[in-house]
Amino acid sequence: MFRTSLLAVALGGALLVTGCASGGGLHPAAGPADPAAYGVTRSLAGAPLSDAAFPQRDWWRVLGDPQLDALIDEALRGTPSLAAADARVRKAQAQAGLADAAREPTLGGSAQYAFAQLPEGLAGKEIGGKLMQNAVLMVKFDWPLDVWGGKRAEYEAALDQAHARQIEAQAARLTLAANVARSYVALAQAFETQGIARREQARSEHLLQLAQQRVDAGLDNRIGLRNTEGLIATAKAQASAAQQQIDALRNTLAALLGQGPDRGLAIERPQLLKASAPALPSTLPSELLGHRPDVVAARWRVEAAAQTIKSAKASFKPGIDLSGLAGLASSGFSDLFRSDALLGFGGPAISLPIFDGGRLRNNLAARDADYDLAVADYDATAVQALRDVVDALQAIHALDAQGASLQQAQTAGKAALELAQARYKAGLGTQLDVLSAQKPLLQIEQQLAGLRAQRYAAGINLNLALGGGIATDAPTPSASPDAAAN
Numbered sequence: 380m381f382r383t384s385l386l387a388v389a390l391g392g393a394l395l396v397t398g399c400a401s402g403g404g405l406h407p408a409a410g411p412a413d414p415a416a417y418g419v420t421r422s423l424a425g426a427p428l429s430d431a432a433f434p435q436r437d438w439w440r441v442l443g444d445p446q447l448d449a450l451i452d453e454a455l456r457g458t459p460s461l462a463a464a465d466a467r468v469r470k471a472q473a474q475a476g477l478a479d480a481a482r483e484p485t486l487g488g489s490a491q492y493a494f495a496q497l498p499e500g501l502a503g504k505e506i507g508g509k510l511m512q513n514a515v516l517m518v519k520f521d522w523p524l525d526v527w528g529g530k531r532a533e534y535e536a537a538l539d540q541a542h543a544r545q546i547e548a549q550a551a552r553l554t555l556a557a558n559v560a561r562s563y564v565a566l567a568q569a570f571e572t573q574g575i576a577r578r579e580q581a582r583s584e585h586l587l588q589l590a591q592q593r594v595d596a597g598l599d600n601r602i603g604l605r606n607t608e609g610l611i612a613t614a615k616a617q618a619s620a621a622q623q624q625i626d627a628l629r630n631t632l633a634a635l636l637g638q639g640p641d642r643g644l645a646i647e648r649p650q651l652l653k654a655s656a657p658a659l660p661s662t663l664p665s666e667l668l669g670h671r672p673d674v675v676a677a678r679w680r681v682e683a684a685a686q687t688i689k690s691a692k693a694s695f696k697p698g699i700d701l702s703g704l705a706g707l708a709s710s711g712f713s714d715l716f717r718s719d720a721l722l723g724f725g726g727p728a729i730s731l732p733i734f735d736g737g738r739l740r741n742n743l744a745a746r747d748a749d750y751d752l753a754v755a756d757y758d759a760t761a762v763q764a765l766r767d768v769v770d771a772l773q774a775i776h777a778l779d780a781q782g783a784s785l786q787q788a789q790t791a792g793k794a795a796l797e798l799a800q801a802r803y804k805a806g807l808g809t810q811l812d813v814l815s816a817q818k819p820l821l822q823i824e825q826q827l828a829g830l831r832a833q834r835y836a837a838g839i840n841l842n843l844a845l846g847g848g849i850a851t852d853a854p855t856p857s858a859s860p861d862a863a864a865n
Contacts, residue, residue, distance in 0.1 A: 407688070407750040411681055411757050433670055436848035439560050442835070443652030447563050450632065450646070451556045458637035464544075464551040471544040475537035482530040484522035484701075491515045514715050517706030520725070524701060529693025532686045539683035542852065543676040550672035553847040559635050560839050566628040567649035568832035573621035575825045580614035582821070583607055586814045651835065670846030671764045675854075677757040682854045684750035691743040697731040767844035774837040778830060785827050792820040 439451055455461070492514045499507030525531055587607045594601055629643030636642060668674045703725020709715045732739060799816040842848075 407747045407754070411678070411754050434842040434845050434848040438842040438848050439556060439839075442560070444563075444650050446647060446649065447560065447651070450563065450636065451559050454555050454559050454636050455552055458555065458635070460555060461548070461551055464548040468541070468544045468548050471537070471541035475534065475541045478530075478534040478537040481523075482525050482534060484520065486518065486520050488518045489515075490517075511710070513708065513710055515706060515708045516715065517704055517708075517722075519704040520702060522701040524699045526699055527693035527696045529690045529696075532689035532693065536683040536686035536690065539679045539686060539854065542854070543679035543683065546672045546676040546679065546852070549849045550676065553672060553843065553849055555635065556847070557839055557843045559632065561836055562628055562631045562635065563649055564651070564832050564835040564839070566625060566632070566646070567651050567835075568828055569621050569624040569628060570648045571828035571831075572825065573618050573625065575821055575828065576614050576617035576621055579818075579821050580611055580618065582814055582817050583610040583614055586811070587611060589810055589814070667764060667768065667845065668761055670849070671760075671844075672846060672849055674757070674760050674764050675852075677753070677760045679854055681750070681753045681757050684746070684753040687746045688743070688750055691739070691746040694739055694742070695732075697729050700728045700730070702726075702728065764844065767840065771837050771841035771844050775834065775841065778834045778837055782827070782830050782834065785823060785830060789820065789823045789827065792816070792823055796820060 437448075440448055492512070494510060494512045496510045497507050501507060523530070590607050626643075629646050630640045631643075632646055633640050633643035668678075703723070705721075705723040705725075707715050707720045708722050709717065709720040714720060796813070796816040799812045802812065
């Protein structure tokens with residue numbers, strides 16, 4: 380008896396050592412990069428910095444258009460894209476709940492009544508040919524003990540994935556608000572373009588009247604008349620194109636609100652204020668990575684992948700399960716509650732894979748690769764986040780410089796127009812001189828309209844790049860999967 384027990388202990392110890400050693404040599408290839416390693420100092424040189432320069436949650440309100448505020452509020456109350464994002468969050472939370480439930484003991488009950496009749500030629504005369512009945516009431520208990528933390532790691536991984544989905548749902552709201560704002564800015568530009576085209580049409584029509592008078596008086600040929608008619612047709616085409624763009628953008632905004640095209644018809648001409656001056660937080664780049672929803676979500680996926688490695692490593696070790704059943708069984712309901720109808724079975728069980736054809740090692744190798752993929756995605760997202768900030772800031776600086784030059788050109792054009800008007804009133808010039816001086820001013824106005832739209836868009840992009848004021852719950856970086864699991 381002693382030798383048998385000693386052999387069992389020795390065999391159990393050997394199996395334990397074999398199981399724990401079988402995952403050796405497998406590990407992830409990389410870890411997330413340190414934010415300090417990303418160089419942005421020179422690219423952000425000269426940018427105004429502030430300790431509180433991250434955007435407000437309702438950052439679009441600085442544009443000063445109540446209609447835009449109302450449209451974004453309406454969009455954020457619910458659209459199909461947000462409903463899909465929220466559904467993904469609920470699914471991830473349910474999956475985390477399933478992983479948590481797998482760690483808990485289970486208790487179930489069952490009741491059965493059955494009958495059977497075996498042929499006499501098969502079962503003999505004693506029981507063959509007779510109808511047999513049995514009734515069973517049973518309670519079953521099972522508790523897979525999480526000795527090595529594998530099941531908890533699976534739960535933590537599912538929980539991290541749920542956190543990532545929550546952040547993605549917030550990112551969907553940020554993206555939706557930005558898309559509404561961009562479309563609204565484009566709508567404002569389309570209205571401005573249409574207004575300029577109509578003023579050019581009116582200028583050209585006045586010019587046509589003067590040209591016709593000169594032709595009728597024999598002072599000019601019809602070439603100028605035909606050129607002016609071409610200008611009128613071009614202006615009409617530009618106004619028509621602007622109207623088509625207005626209609627399309629209204630449809631776009633209606634779709635972003637989750638409504639039909641009729642909703643877009645109620646959108647009035649935008650009344651945007653001057654774009655705000657850019658400001659950057661003094662804690663770039665480190666704090667940015669905790670404000671950008673896409674970066675935070677990617678970090679949660681890294682943490683989830685690290686937990687799945689722990690779970691995969693735990694599967695190499697012995698599994699311990701407590702199980703049991705108790706109940707009543709008899710040949711019929713009338714005898715079911717007699718003392719001799721009691722049945723029971725239970726106790727601890729230990730299991731350990733010895734030969735599995737490489738299943739566990741390949742599973743661990745796949746989890747390691749998943750971790751490396753999550754790290755690569757996180758690093759790429761962090762790099763893109765910094766690029767977005769620098770791109771938006773550089774665009775703002777360039778557009779502001781262009782705007783200053785165009786403002787100078789507009790000032791000069793207005794001075795030329797005033798001079799032409801003064802000469803006309805003094806009898807030293809003609810209406811043709813006045814109309815000719817108006818043309819470059821209209822061209823400058825058109826350029827300024829496009830520039831304003833680009834400047835608004837760059838400001839929107841900067842707010843988006845800085846995380847849009849969303850308060851994200853960033854994970855605390857854990858130890859490397861290897862260090863944590865060994």
